[in-house]
Amino acid sequence: MGAHAHTAHADHGAGHQHHHHEESFVSKYVFSQDHKMIGKQFLVTAIIMAWIAVIMSLIFRLQLAWPNEGFAFSNFFLGDKWAPGGVLDSNMYLALVTIHGTIMVFFVLTGGLSGTFANLLIPLQVGARDMASGFINMLSYWFFFMSSVIMVCSLFVEGGPASAGWTIYPPLSALPQAMPGSGTGMTLWLVSMTLFIASSLMGGLNYVVTILNLRTKGMKMTRLPLTIWAIFLTAVLGILSFPVLLSAALLLLLDRTVGTSFYLSDIHIAGEALENTGGSPILFQHLFWFLGHPEVYIVLLPALGITSEIISTNARKPIFGYRAMIGSILAIGFLSFIVWGHHMFVTGMNPFLGSVFVFTTLLIAIPSAVKVFNYITTLWRGNIVFTPAMLFSIGLVATFIAGGLTGIILADSALDIHVHDTYFVVAHFHIVMGMSAIFGMFAGIYHWFPKMYGKMMNTKLGYAHFWVTFVCAFGVFFPMHFIGLAGAPRRYYSYTEFTMFDGVVDLNVLVTFFAITGALAQVVFTYNFFYSVFRGPKAVQNPWRSNTLEWTTPVEHLHGNWPGPIPVVHRWPYDYSKPGKPEDWVSQITPLDPDEEEH
Amino acid sequence: MTKLLILIVVVLGILAVAQLARVYELTSKLRGKREEDISPADNRMNATLMWLFPFAYFGFFLWLVLAYKDKMLPLAASTQGVETDWLMNFNWAILIVVFVITNALLFYFAGKYVFSKDRRAHWQPHDNRLELAWTIAPAIVLAVIIIYGLNSWNRITTLASPDAMRIELYARQFDWTVRYPGADGVLGATDYRLINGNNPLGIVTPQALEARLAELKLEEHATDSLLHHTVQPASKVLELEERLGYLGRMRARLVNLRNVMDQDMKANGDASAYAHGADDVVTKEFMLPVHEEVNLQIRSQDIIHSAFLPHLRVQMNAVPGMTTVIKVTPSITSDSMRTHVMKDPNFNFILLCNKICGASHYNMQLPLTVVTGNEFVAWAKEANKKPFEVPAASPAPEAALPDSAVNIVDSTSMAQAATAGH
Numbered sequence A: 001m002g003a004h005a006h007t008a009h010a011d012h013g014a015g016h017q018h019h020h021h022e023e024s025f026v027s028k029y030v031f032s033q034d035h036k037m038i039g040k041q042f043l044v045t046a047i048i049m050a051w052i053a054v055i056m057s058l059i060f061r062l063q064l065a066w067p068n069e070g071f072a073f074s075n076f077f078l079g080d081k082w083a084p085g086g087v088l089d090s091n092m093y094l095a096l097v098t099i100h101g102t103i104m105v106f107f108v109l110t111g112g113l114s115g116t117f118a119n120l121l122i123p124l125q126v127g128a129r130d131m132a133s134g135f136i137n138m139l140s141y142w143f144f145f146m147s148s149v150i151m152v153c154s155l156f157v158e159g160g161p162a163s164a165g166w167t168i169y170p171p172l173s174a175l176p177q178a179m180p181g182s183g184t185g186m187t188l189w190l191v192s193m194t195l196f197i198a199s200s201l202m203g204g205l206n207y208v209v210t211i212l213n214l215r216t217k218g219m220k221m222t223r224l225p226l227t228i229w230a231i232f233l234t235a236v237l238g239i240l241s242f243p244v245l246l247s248a249a250l251l252l253l254l255d256r257t258v259g260t261s262f263y264l265s266d267i268h269i270a271g272e273a274l275e276n277t278g279g280s281p282i283l284f285q286h287l288f289w290f291l292g293h294p295e296v297y298i299v300l301l302p303a304l305g306i307t308s309e310i311i312s313t314n315a316r317k318p319i320f321g322y323r324a325m326i327g328s329i330l331a332i333g334f335l336s337f338i339v340w341g342h343h344m345f346v347t348g349m350n351p352f353l354g355s356v357f358v359f360t361t362l363l364i365a366i367p368s369a370v371k372v373f374n375y376i377t378t379l380w381r382g383n384i385v386f387t388p389a390m391l392f393s394i395g396l397v398a399t400f401i402a403g404g405l406t407g408i409i410l411a412d413s414a415l416d417i418h419v420h421d422t423y424f425v426v427a428h429f430h431i432v433m434g435m436s437a438i439f440g441m442f443a444g445i446y447h448w449f450p451k452m453y454g455k456m457m458n459t460k461l462g463y464a465h466f467w468v469t470f471v472c473a474f475g476v477f478f479p480m481h482f483i484g485l486a487g488a489p490r491r492y493y494s495y496t497e498f499t500m501f502d503g504v505v506d507l508n509v510l511v512t513f514f515a516i517t518g519a520l521a522q523v524v525f526t527y528n529f530f531y532s533v534f535r536g537p538k539a540v541q542n543p544w545r546s547n548t549l550e551w552t553t554p555v556e557h558l559h560g561n562w563p564g565p566i567p568v569v570h571r572w573p574y575d576y577s578k579p580g581k582p583e584d585w586v587s588q589i590t591p592l593d594p595d596e597e598e599h
Numbered sequence B: 001m002t003k004l005l006i007l008i009v010v011v012l013g014i015l016a017v018a019q020l021a022r023v024y025e026l027t028s029k030l031r032g033k034r035e036e037d038i039s040p041a042d043n044r045m046n047a048t049l050m051w052l053f054p055f056a057y058f059g060f061f062l063w064l065v066l067a068y069k070d071k072m073l074p075l076a077a078s079t080q081g082v083e084t085d086w087l088m089n090f091n092w093a094i095l096i097v098v099f100v101i102t103n104a105l106l107f108y109f110a111g112k113y114v115f116s117k118d119r120r121a122h123w124q125p126h127d128n129r130l131e132l133a134w135t136i137a138p139a140i141v142l143a144v145i146i147i148y149g150l151n152s153w154n155r156i157t158t159l160a161s162p163d164a165m166r167i168e169l170y171a172r173q174f175d176w177t178v179r180y181p182g183a184d185g186v187l188g189a190t191d192y193r194l195i196n197g198n199n200p201l202g203i204v205t206p207q208a209l210e211a212r213l214a215e216l217k218l219e220e221h222a223t224d225s226l227l228h229h230t231v232q233p234a235s236k237v238l239e240l241e242e243r244l245g246y247l248g249r250m251r252a253r254l255v256n257l258r259n260v261m262d263q264d265m266k267a268n269g270d271a272s273a274y275a276h277g278a279d280d281v282v283t284k285e286f287m288l289p290v291h292e293e294v295n296l297q298i299r300s301q302d303i304i305h306s307a308f309l310p311h312l313r314v315q316m317n318a319v320p321g322m323t324t325v326i327k328v329t330p331s332i333t334s335d336s337m338r339t340h341v342m343k344d345p346n347f348n349f350i351l352l353c354n355k356i357c358g359a360s361h362y363n364m365q366l367p368l369t370v371v372t373g374n375e376f377v378a379w380a381k382e383a384n385k386k387p388f389e390v391p392a393a394s395p396a397p398e399a400a401l402p403d404s405a406v407n408i409v410d411s412t413s414m415a416q417a418a419t420a421g422h
């Protein structure tokens, strides 16, 4: 292929010599500094963590559907202490929802999603030999690994793991007297999250530096694939907001251990007045959500970037409004820092301040809408190839629409008064964050699997996985809107103690059936993934006929990515079906024709 | 047993799917088909499903609406709730239109423009006029939503006039207590250090304060004599010493509070917040008069809870160390709910806890009864006869524990005193 012969200047050829030296097993697979291997390590760790969180959700879904009935399944995983006779204990119920949420939000959709695709794609798509610092990148993974291990260990301590909800609001999380999970379990949660934050900061700094400094010749910012733009913004959000969570966590740790009163005041618990005065539990919520809201975009943006890339490739059509897409990511990133108060409308916050947060929050819906319209227009008059990755990307657009719209209800403070902390919120964020981000992750896995493992995943199993997952996602989360509108609070162990929700609890049975079916679909995925890693058919270099740089590297991984010099980039990544071209794709490394306009 | 069978069937099902996939893989290898080449048949199948899916999706939505519309919350039972219900419906009307249109376009396009070798996608990388249009259109719709929303928000969050009745909802793991202001119409000051079995809300009155001081003194004595007149293991000694220190500091704070109280009462007489506690009514009976605007004052003893009255569309967090307030005007009595709206003689409004607070969070409830104005007056008259009361302090052993050893300025009790009387 003519284009591939076109190479960069000599200065890009550095780092070229060390391809050939032998690597030990440990330095190749364990303490690897190669970004592709680190990406795969993040992915496999995340898949394991995701399974832990899924099994937890099945246990508490069983309790919600058939309250106070015994299940061998629950007893098998929790034993007689937490599920005597298979009946889930109510403290354990809260512990499970807490750790489920923590693992899904942080370990799967932050560490797993960003860790996998930022590592895999940044050097490959910007045209770099590796991350700016391979060593720090490796540390980032091992901190993530340690933090995962500690979080999992916390499941086995005496009082059970942290149980105050993934938002760990004090004083509940600060006082071991308040619930058993606020003892050692909570301490381990904080330690684990501290390591997690460190990991995320090391990763994020590396991503930003690599994207800014190590782009190959010709790779202007306005020629970056949208995946990279999204990952770039994600990393910036993380760098600016995770330290705030770290401070919140450290202050909480101080309140828990040395008797400070940052979050505690005027508390009488377990028959005794505490001496803490002057602190405010609300302070914690401000700090938490200052991270917490950007965090939801940290989770979502990489998924949006991935789908932008995949939808364009598989619709064989340029992403519609490339610059508008970048603009909306930037707008979302900026706005996400000034909306956190929408989680706190009913904390007694000054109503005028509440109004300001209503305004900023609803502004975010504008760039979100722009993205949706651009996705839909990209499909319009496209030439759509339904790879499993494409299906998941279209699925993401659907979940993003549904969840974005319910966000508008929640952002309207007057309405939030009666849906706050109900199942309506659970429905909203699972659809807009949980499902969208996980669909983006699946899309990315199916799309870049050939790049990661040099093998192909099975397409038919991919179809089965998508359609069952897609239907189940709505089957699980859509009815929750109705349960919430009936007034049912979230984080309730059961709804049997009063008659108010008798009319809607049968929906819980339906939801649980969908949840079980959905989980089984993930068995199909996991099987397909691991089978294909070892036995899948061998991949070709550019299976999806894609324009971006990663597909110009050989199938076999090598340190430094390109065997020769790094290719030079001549055009944006979305020249699909460009008139006057022989193929319906033009690689970024193909020079412009003499009179060709860039887009 | 049936569940186990279901499980086995499902597992076998998965294995069957996997095997089918393998067979397919082998045959396609024989035919020379590569995994990344999506066959026209596969494309068509997925395109068809893309077209079918919205029918299932909208159908499910419609079914949920029709099947459950009567099981949603009944019409709001407060003036504020009636307003937000209208706002909610207004928002839904807009959002459902957008929901249907965007989803219809998404799935229609996805199914229609399926891949064909003989066709090229339309080349159109951008169109700034379109981008502008769909930036401005949502902006206008959102502006409308914001304006209506904030209008209601302002009306709802403006507190009832200071003359309106103020009723306290007090939360702790895992129950609610209600406090009415009693005959004088004003809630008295509180301090969490006064909380004990007789005074679950820590209301500050001279008598309650003395009683609590005496109680502390008693325990101090007991601890002191354990420490000094018996032989204890070293670890126990440490524990006792710590306890003694704690009791001393607690007592010091209360002595301080007593000084503050005395001064305030001297200065303000009957207007002092400390003069209003004695007749407060502390009860588990939650009664509200219909059509009367009241302020609900919400506090917590231990951790964050949230006072949630779904039927009245009221929610406000209970935050330890802080007093939050929300106004409500009930608009339907419990009786008319029972006879006219729900047609259920057992119906009750219910106060729920809506902030995770521990093992029994799911069962932290209190029924609310809304009655007519006259009924309420009658009820309050009876209730006021049984004000909160702390038995007079049992005479504490006089001992060498001088009150004066302490002089800590306690800002919290002062602040509490300042706000409690509103």
Ligand code: HEM
Binding pocket: A167, A296, A297, A299, A300, A342, A343, A361, A362, A364, A365, A368, A403, A404, A405, A406, A407, A408, A410, A411, A412, A416, A419, A420, A421, A425, A428, A429, A432, A433, A434
């Ligand atoms: C149109 C855009 C959106 C708006 C207006 C919006 C608005 C809101 C509001 C007001 C809440 C607080 C509700 C409450 O607690 O009562 C909320 C909760 C939440 N939102 Fe959104 N949202 C939007 C999009 C998103 C996106 C894109 C994500 C994630 C990717 C997301 C994730 C979440 C999460 C995780 C929560 C719940 C947190 C918790 O309490 O545990 N939202 N949203």
Ligand SMILES: [Cu+2]
Binding pocket: A292, A293, A296, A339, A340, A342, A343
């Ligand atoms: Cu938010």
Ligand SMILES: [Cu+2]
Binding pocket: B305, B306, B353, B354, B355, B356, B357, B358, B360, B361, B362, B364
């Ligand atoms: Cu609670």
